[in-house]
Amino acid sequence: MTATLHTPPPAAVDDLTDTRVVRRRLGPGRRIRFAFWIGPALALAVWSIGSATGVIKPAILSAPWDVVVAFQDQWVHHDLLGNVLSSLERSVIGLALGVVTGAVLAVISGLSRLGESLIDGPIQIKRSVPTLAIIPLFIAWFGIGQEMKIITIALISLVPIYIHTHNGLRGIDGRYAELAETIGISRGEFVRHIVLPGALPGFLLGMRFAVTSSLLGLVVVEQYNAVAGIGHMITLAEQYGQTDVIVVGLVLYGVFGYCADSAVRLTARRVLAWRQTLEG
Amino acid sequence: MTATLHTPPPAAVDDLTDTRVVRRRLGPGRRIRFAFWIGPALALAVWSIGSATGVIKPAILSAPWDVVVAFQDQWVHHDLLGNVLSSLERSVIGLALGVVTGAVLAVISGLSRLGESLIDGPIQIKRSVPTLAIIPLFIAWFGIGQEMKIITIALISLVPIYIHTHNGLRGIDGRYAELAETIGISRGEFVRHIVLPGALPGFLLGMRFAVTSSLLGLVVVEQYNAVAGIGHMITLAEQYGQTDVIVVGLVLYGVFGYCADSAVRLTARRVLAWRQTLEG
Amino acid sequence: MATDAGRLTTTAEPAVRVRNLHRSFTKDGGVLNGLDLDIAPGEFVALIGRSGTGKSTLLRALAGLDRDVTGHGRIEVPDAVSVVFQDSRLLPWKRILDNVILGLRGADAAERGAKALAEVGLAGRERSWPYQLSGGEQQRASLARSLVREPRLLLADEPFGALDALTRIRMHALLRRLCETHRPAVLLVTHDVDEAIVLADRVILLDAGVVDTDVRVTLANRHRSDPGFAELRTLLLDRLGVTAA
């Protein structure tokens, strides 16, 4: 028997070579910096080149530079800012309402089979039916004022929040519920400590859809008795066939949608720091 | 020290009392049988009672019995079946295209940061923009025939598939990727054995949205040069103020949407039998 | 609770009473086949048995976590039960301290949690995420979570499996100290026969779904050097099927 007892060697000046075992990475690997900008930059590039070379005809999609001019014109002469603000107000209030209601309903229906059987069916049916077609109902109930618009948007954004939160909740590992049961915590604590954080990834995905839905809903509701709003602006421009103004609206949608979506994803990355997944 | 060696007692006639430790269940508990029918039955009940008592005025929503009459009329005199079949054909082909493309794009962009930076941005932008407003583009590219309609539906249903599959994939536990790396499997096998099954819950949730989207997309595309289809039927009925026919269309949407959604959820329950979650 | 008449313990009334317990996952064979077991209040019982004989199944039945498993039988347990699971089962979305004090009430919860963490050698790791702990550290965090609750029945499923000899000895001492203070009934699953003998008042061996061996440990000196120790050890290993040990 040979026993060698090591005493740590005197900490020599560090040899900083770093040869590691290089394994083919199967996951997506590290995040690319500035990746956020690549998508929009690409879209803009394709659009510009297409327009400049004439592949994209201006009658079909105005060139970026014409859109810039139209944007300026809208800004100066047609209160674009006012349009944007009215729209944002509607969608933010509607979204907030929808998110809260959707999440509450999802928790109720996620945690109780009875709640589920009462809540789930109607929501599934609601979401199978075109919003445009049920607006007449809403008009009858809520008039054609701001109320109707906000409620419609709330209902539109409620759906993805409900479904994703419900799905996320139901996807929580059953072992954590077991743990909670043996610890003897109250139902409220269970919801706070296990259900909500566990369903958070689902909820956040739902948020991504809810945010875009609440913006897209504007196009529908602002056809009704609106005097301002991006949806209103697009509707008008469509009727007149003002391609460049439509595109101003679409670009605004794109920008808002993309930024809101990225904001949710960034938030998700922060609050889901506990996850060790392929997202990395 | 006392050692007692037990020999199993003679298997007596079983005393079948079953007193268990009764813990308050924090998860949703067992599935209720026939829960599938509760949602629709409830919706139908509210609608019927509302109509019968006059709370829901026929001007706003036709009564169920009137809708049944209108349904018969449409079936016998106006080839409702033909409308349904044309619509289903469009949405099934579009859906199939969208699902395959969406899933493939999601895997590419989920597994490679480069792919992500190229694919993800444009899709996020696409989905922030109202479909109605980009249809002119599609008309220019694909004409006003069936092609344009199918491609539009494919693009509509591609989005949820892409996002959910991508999100599901990125949510796979990083430890499984590590395992795969040490096992030295090829990228194709990695996708087949780890990525696809791991992203399956996400994909299936995406399917639920894709299916409804592909149906809802009909309302939009069938406004353009269609001679048959449920969306076409609804558009026409709107023009002539045939409230009951509109409701026939909505009920069809509801039924199809609900059934398709339930089918996806049932499939999910089957193929996700390996999950031990609150779904139970 | 099934019945908790047994909770206001006269020494005659056991803390845990199991009668004719059956549990099976498949049609062709049961995991537990008419198991009977009593544990007195304050008694420390070690449960050993081959891998896959149903130790965890029994613990889960006592914890009330097997609603959906077929079977029957009678179970009575006290109200305040705490479980150390075989997997450490830390909530991945809560930092270690929050995991430990999950559901604890009172202003001093955080303080008590931090103390418990220090006792299992995890002082300073309060704000780590579970994935940042080594296997043994996770196991100790999970142990801390159970101990901080001062239950009347502690069900521990191999709580020391991933610990080295020194850490294990420290945890033994900690557990024994806590048991002396609060005197819960303990049912501890272990694969280490020595550990069973060192810690327990009674060692039971599960086989074929019933209690095969039930030995009371009455050693004066719980040390390998005690001749009774070796004797008991050989007996148990023998019943486990290890003859030439």
Place this chain on the structure above:
Amino acid sequence: MATDAGRLTTTAEPAVRVRNLHRSFTKDGGVLNGLDLDIAPGEFVALIGRSGTGKSTLLRALAGLDRDVTGHGRIEVPDAVSVVFQDSRLLPWKRILDNVILGLRGADAAERGAKALAEVGLAGRERSWPYQLSGGEQQRASLARSLVREPRLLLADEPFGALDALTRIRMHALLRRLCETHRPAVLLVTHDVDEAIVLADRVILLDAGVVDTDVRVTLANRHRSDPGFAELRTLLLDRLGVTAA
């Protein structure tokens, strides 16, 4: 692979060569602090050390799974490495047999997998889902998955932690048999000093991020009754901090 010059082994060339390995998760202290280690081809090395000293960190470095951990140093390992993780890490969506043969090529993969499962005592459980296995059964399935691959380097992180004495002895025998047939280099983490002595050619003890003790096991008879056994055992336990054992 970093460099796999060392793969076409002359006996002089070690299978694993680690030089000046540093790894740290936080700014204030490293987990590995300049560790050096050689393992010869076919050599069986047991790694012991306190909970949280960096055993798993070392294994992950050898397996190439620590790309994102700060540190430096040099590592050379053979091409075909197989890892038994500390958690059994079965894919929850694959049945046991499919987990075992994951990525195996050849028509006889299923057959080989079934054989490996039978060897670890899980015959008949091929079509179970991972959640249907007991803790020890999962660990054995994960062991089967590694063994069926016949690697040149086997890295096993406490592969027997959840096993009872008898099953453990059987697994020891299985592992030793496989080592004799395929002669992989083995680095086995264990908390059981006896197990280390019984199985390994060499036992190394990790402390403070470096190899603290490195002993070659040259016992004629690897049994507790051998006086050398007890001596080695005491030495190692002593270095682990357990003096009064």
Place this chain on the structure above:
Amino acid sequence: GTEEAGARLELSAALPDQVPSGATLRLGDPQIQAIVGVSGLDKELADAGITVEWANISGGPQSIQAFRADKLDCSAVADIPSLFAAWTGTSTKIVFQSVTVDPLDHPIYKLGVAPGVNVTSLADLRGKRIAYSAGQAQGALVLRVLQKAGLSQKDVQLVELTSTGDSYVTALGAKAVDVAPISAQYQKLFEAKYPGARTIGTGVRDDASTLYCLTSAVEDEKKAAALKVYVAVRTKAWLWANKHPAEYAKAYFQDTQGLSEADAKAVVEIQGDKGIPATWDNAVKRLQATADLLSTEQKHDKLDVTTLIDRRFEKVQADAAGSDVVTGDAA
């Protein structure tokens, strides 16, 4: 259409009499499509060697979109779309004009009045909330009604509301607006649905009905020749429909639009007879007036509508109608 484009034909040149082979027309003209089918007029098109690709497209926005994508040659619309096409840079020509015989008895639009609102004549509109949709025919109608009533936009409250399907009827029923132009065919339904609801006549002519085409199509020799034939056929088709209201009702409203037999007949009844004007002079005058009104009220450029009209087809149409033309004020 993938057929070869014909040679360029100046807009001033005479319309060719002979249809070159391979002439194809892409038409969004569903009513005529139905009529030529039942009347047998489709044979005339076939005999002339014209292939027609029918599209179920009509109305302003859709036809302009299809024009821009160059997927359609002509479409049936009222008067407003060709103005908006010009204002937004799509060059089109009107090649067909028809009117309604007795236009004021067979209006396309009436003014719906919400239940409980007291509007019996145009003068009562002052101060009322009126549904208004700037880009649609209904919007232009509202402006013309106000003009006729001697009111300006400031005297009433215009509520921006797009007319889709029955949205105006719903808005009236929900009392979200006091007055809204609604299709005459909705009148019965509207009054039945909402007790107390009424409709009044607009007092302005809204019977303009045209076929407008991409200028590039009219400049295509082949298409121009085919159009000449089509305009004649279209004339005969309307005249046939006047004489066979029941067949027309069945072929179009019942079979393709999904109405019941009774409803289909009622709609045809409400529509009245189509008249083919002997000359387009009056129609052009009315169009110019509308263009002027819109350009002041909605701040568009001044527009000379004669540039939107291809009067070479005026005679083709009148010749085809023969003695059935309408003249004078009726035109």
